[in-house]
Amino acid sequence: MKITFPHMGNTYIAVKAMFEDFGLEVVVPPKCSKRTLELGTKYSPESICLPLKINIGNYIESIEKGADTILITGSCGPCRFGFYPVIEREILKDLGYDVDIIVFDPPDGNYKELINNITRAVNTKNPIKMLKSFNRGRIILKEVDKLFEFSNKIRAYAVNSYEVDEIMQRFSEDVLKVKGVIETRKLIRRTFEELEKVEIDNTKRPLRIGIVGEIYTVIEPYVNLDIERKLGHMGVWVDKFLTTSRWVEHNLKPSFLGLSEEKKAWEAAKPYIRTLVGGHGRETVGSAIMYAEKGYDGVIQLLPFSCMPEIVAETILKTVRKDYDIPILTLIVDELTGETGYVTRLEAFVDLLKRRREERNFERVLFRS
């Protein structure tokens, strides 16, 4: 059995290490590229949202490298993501690929089905071994997300922000060469240390921007045209509301252990939107409010073209923007790879935030004197 899975940001690092610990062979799909997108758009329904197209591209490229089993998470959510496993299975069948697809739906209280599927995937019935490995995977996921969060901070403070890029590029090359949980964690630690050595300028007061929106677009850098890096080089310290580790936390943590970030976002969104609108629409509204309350300079909403839940959120964000007096920029991504228009919007937004901050500082000085 050779396992593969779709790309979603850094998730592959944890999944790879975890399944390697089970003694399974893992085929990490080649990094998302133009070819991935081309294959995906060729074989997917034209009107479907972008993540599915990228998924299909990932699968085909992995199958070419010898993968025969695909792991996917489901969502049960009333957005098109809920249909992904079914449609993807049909597309691959039509293309004549003989692969096994195992779907992990979030348990939503019922863990039996999930455990059944996990047993199928990992080839072991020993629950202790399973839980242990799973937990280690979760830890890596958390550490990797922390590492990237840290790199975002350093990029904003660094004297030469491109040094950070070089370190992270090396990391993403090396992580494919190491095997299993222990080696992966060692590499993460080493990269942390390298980042700490980057020369920083402590007098900088970087702008803070929170990124909210549709989870896949927020997490996968190929799809969002590397927004974190682009903003980092403009001197912005970026925070993403959604990361894979937070998603896992939200879906698997029993509720008596306290509120997950997503549930806090539901609370925050309550005055505007009280119910699920599919996908992460509710979280988008809530998280934008949370960023505003934390004193962020601005919020950027990302969504793939035609994403229904985020279109609902986009409309509500206009009111949030007024009520909380925080600039919010909405960016829609599709299969475009020309970045000029995208960069223009980001630059103009950062300019706007800079000037707002100068204004505010000026007012504060006036008020004090």
Place this chain on the structure above:
Amino acid sequence: MKEYYLGVDVGSVSTNIVIMDENNNVVVKKYIRTKGKPIKAIQFGLKEIKEEIGEIEVKGVGTTGSGRYLASILIGADIVKNEITAHAVAALNYIPDVKTILEIGGQDSKIIILRDGIVTDFAMNTVCAAGTGSFLDRQAARLGIDIKEFGELALKSNNPVRIAGRCAVFAESDMIHKQQLGHNQEDIINGLCEALVRNYLSNVGKGKEILAPVIFQGGVAANVGIKRAFEKALDMEVYVPEHYDVMGAIGSAILARNEVKSKESSKFKGFEVADIDYKVKGFECNDCANMCEVIQILAEDKVIARWGDKCGKWTNLSDINLQRLA
């Protein structure tokens, strides 16, 4: 000797170049169709300017527009700024208390909200071209009329036809349908102007507080039909500045002037760049899975800039950091 500043706006449809004096007056302006060849357009414009006013001393250079990085490499810019900032700076030069800027260009349309001379909000069209100049261009060509007459014709209409404006494809089929029913051309054109404005206000201007004074600029501001449609929809006066078509270039010239105040000299490479043989060569780097499309700019067969790579190893070979943004 008088001081002059050069502003260059390389857009999708037109490349605009202006020379301004130290009092922010336009000395020369050039509006050149880009026709997909930005390098040629810039060189052509510089050559014409040189022929027109002879040798002058350029104190500062600013570039903007979607080709701003390319332009900055070719001519040596002191400041490279996005269109939003450039347009706002230019509008403030004409109406110091302007509160709303409507800008419709070839490929982009934007709205900029200012309060007390500061940009407080902006929006740009997202994925739709229905409210832009290219769409009007195309429809004018289809109707077989010159785009310059488009607006005048619209003013002649006294019975506008309603055209669907939400989507360029819908608008076109709606127009054809109305044509076949026998509506006259002026009414259809006026209907199209109103549809474009409706789409702009509900798509780009959605949720924004549009207060007077309102300034309307960008290539489409030449169209008096659109101007009237805006005035009708907003129920307020809309100003079109004298140099509405080169406002981005004016803004970047003003920005350049402010930028070089604290500097000794300009990075301007001189009008001679018009005669240099520039070439652009692209290649796909296959060193890793990213497969980036790397662009190289060559001057007389020497590489002067590279960009487009994610890891930075090609850009690193050339020494200007700002290119990595592109």
